[in-house]
Amino acid sequence: MTTTPRALNRSTLARQLLLDRATIDVGDAVRRVVALQAQQPGSPYVALWNRVTDFDPERLDEALAGFELVRSTLMRLTLHVVHAEDYRAFREGMEPTLRGSRLHDPRYKAAGFTAADADALLPRLLEYAGEARTGALMRECLEAARGGPVEAVVWRMIRQYAPLWHAPSGPPWSFGTAQSFVTASTLPVLADPDAAAAGLAVLLRRYLEGFGPASVPDMAQFTTAPRGRVREAVRLLEGDLVQSEGQGGTVLYDVPGAPLPDGETPAPPRLMAMWDSVLLAYADRGRMIPPEYRKHVIRVNGDTLPTLLVDGYVAGVWRPVEGGIEASAFHPLSARVWEELAGEAEALDTFLAARDPRVYGRYDHWWVKGLPTVETRVFTGR
Template identity: 80%
Template sequence: PVVWRMVRQYAPLWHAPTGPPWAFGTAQSFVAAAERPVLADPEASAAGLAVLLRRYLEGFGPASVADMAQFTTAPRRLVREAVRTLEEGLVRLEGADGTVLYDVPGAPLPDAETPAPPRLLAMWDSVLLAYADRSRIIPPAYRGHVIRVNGDTLPALLVDGYVAGVWRPVGDGIEVSAFHPLPAGAWEGLAAEASALGGFLTVRDPLVYRRYDHWWAKGFPAVETRVLPAG
């Protein structure tokens, strides 16, 4: 088992779906990469990092060098060098605390007062992991309940753009546990999300994440829990 963990960590392998699109069973499946990466070529590595950072900004910008380093796990020195090669093609902004932020030209930049509809985020959703300062999404009081000590990042619900609780599929719907009281409009939005999610999971794994039920057994500081109809 130890050898296999090392092989799948460092060998040129791709994680392959085992069923319909976006379906990964408990038995992991891998295939050999079509083209072996050149690991000892610093120029190729730098070019690859630049491509990765631009793709990251397309999905999660505006973001700082610290954010990019957090998401890619690349050293900040290398991230700064890659940003310098990209800078002419990036938009430079200033965060609320004066931090330099980068984004791609033409990316949407909603006004701070733009409503953020309720959302159900998947486990390990990239939005929860995309920034060095995760308080942009996760209130500090809730972080330990969503990102567990072993790194498990639980499926979360967003209300007004911030994590407000956790969710999981159960036998008769989507169980939503809110960490603070939610208005009726938020519950209506979450119900719509649950209905759409149920249809998505039906042909895949209706009880996805059940192997993580032990976190629910340990309890959450939920002020209200509802089971919303799925599908």
């Protein structure tokens, strides 16, 4: 069976709750979409607004405050919100990547630290973080255990490696500027190849449920795990997976019975969050981003701008401005599409107004530097 590029696009939209908003609790929604990119604190809220019918941001506040959903460094070495029940397997699957990138970073080693030092320091640090502690207190604990000053880069590498959850620290998006941390309630097994292999297999199966069909390079892109590790994990799963052929003969893997909408299934416009996972979860970014727009959406430093999806594909960008939501198209759009975008933008403006009307204001410099837009409109729901 051959799967067309448009069918792959529609599969992603269906599994990511972007063809139709779902009447679903936020905890179940996060499990359905696997994980939410969360380095920008407002983005999980915007991501769920796009996916959940009548989304109530206070419900996400509650889920994060109660650690039903947790924020931690995971896939692609960035912050994600995942369900607490998924955290252990996901973290074990990411262990070799996190350990290699954090505890063997040249800056960490140049400061006089080794992986063995981190292993020795972690028990005391995790015990201390049995209740939420500020980053400053955690660094002091690390220095006391070390018996001397610890450079900022060392604390950064250890906190990103350690099985720590970010503790909510303030409005409007649960995580304010002052970071606090708490030890994961169920600790993952670290530095164990068997646990890592089993965890990666769980993570990749969940990835296929939420993003499939997908290739080995796609799975490696989503996790930042080496392709060799991904192939081994796929071999562990192979009896439970189905295969199809993608463009150019690419082998695609999937879970049996997962949604596979026809490529011509209608896709409503959406205003996607910064760093939304659908833009970053594939080696083939063309599944969602036309190649000619990629460099405008994913900037040289990794910033991934809030985008307009039209007919399932990136067609422009949006940002909050004084007075509403500014939507800018990379190519001409029909009057009907603009009308549909207006409805989404007005609803999003109303949603943001109650929390942070300028949620992405710090990224305005990308617009100042210039984007290849052909038409811009401002919509207000206030």
